[in-house]
Amino acid sequence: MDRPMPPGWDHAPSATCAQVGEHALIRWITARLATAPSADLLVDVGDDAAVVVPRRNHVDVLTTDVLVDGVHFTRAFSDARDVGHRALHVNLSDVAAMGAEPRWALLSLGLPPDLEARWVAELIDGLVDAATALRVRLIGGNISRSPVLFADVTVSGAAKPRHVLRRSGARVGDELYVSGEVGAAAAGLAWLQWQATAGDAAAGSMHDDTIAAAVTRFRRPEARVALGIQVGRNKAASACMDTSDGLADALRQLATASGVGMRIEAGALPRAAGLASVAAATGADAETLAWSGGEDYELLFAVPRRSRRRFAHATTRKGLPPVTRIGVCTKDADVCIVDQEGRVQPVPGGFEHFGGRG
Incomplete structure (x- = not known):
């Protein structure tokens, strides 16, 4: 079955990351992330860093997890959209375990030069779809050449201090x-x-x-x-x-x-x-x-x-x-x-x- 082309993808289906290039990949990702302005986001994707407004009377809850090809997933068993979905949800799970509401996400990718660039676009598709479903916004990240494929996601959530859950609170009889x-x-x-x-x-x-x-x-x-x-x-x-x-x-x-x-x-x-x-x-x-x-x-x-x-x-x-x-x-x-x-x-x-x- 033919794989659907990611929205706005105008490169050859077989083009590698090296052939497409870092800047072209970033331009496509930036276009894919374009959404309505948010009062909680002062600086979006495209600057040196994103700038967000803290939620009043809340604390920030931060977590990060990396998925490494051959360790956390294999492309023989998972397609790119699966990997994008998983990369976000493994972090959302940590935020959920703390009782917090996820808000923002950052994504860093390590890409082998000979990796099909379309695979990367499909990973972004899977991650953005998962984020949209839970009203989480991807607001930045990084791309680097790497001998091993990996996707590293950071998620920031918010919770009132008295609502934060921890591992250390259980008592005898609970x-x-x-x-x-x-x-x-x-x-x-x-x-x-x-x-x-x-x-x-x-x-x-x-x-x-x-x-x-x-x-x-x-x-x-x-x-x-x-x-x-x-x-x-x-x-x-x-x-x-x-x-x-x-x-x-x-x-x-x-x-x-x-x-x-x-x-x-x-x-x-x-x-x-x-x-x-x-x-x-x-x-x-x-x-x-x-x-x-x-x-x-x-x-x-x-x-x-x-x-x-x-x-x-x-x-x-x-x-x-x-x-x-x-x-x-x-x-x-x-x-x-x-x-x-x-x-x-x-x-x-x-x-x-x-x-x-x-």
């Missing part, structure tokens, strides 16, 4: 909740990896809706922005963290930051529907995908029991993902799983750069 489903993105990646080597054997699984949903979740994750904002404003949660490196990793990090233990009910975990199908097709371990897979970008909350009703009021509003109680914070230092027979085992490790999965 209940633990997670949004959405766990393991979907990991299942999607596992299936794509298996499909790449299985050939005809993968054809029978192509039409499984649960697998298709898992692949979409991997390629285009959706940060829980509205949920994070709502819980932050509601002040019902004592702590929050996103699950970018897996639920197990988030549990351990939140427990360490708060100085508590955790007891998780294995049967309560909201596992993605595609886990069973992917495990059956590929031989992957469904439990590993659920606990350690990562890239779901769900939110993990700690909620005091006295705030349970207020938390339910905040999280059951129309359009928000479901939120499931999965356990409780304890005074013991261990972070453990209890199965339906009462057997206890440690929570497995999550993803760690330079260390793989623990």
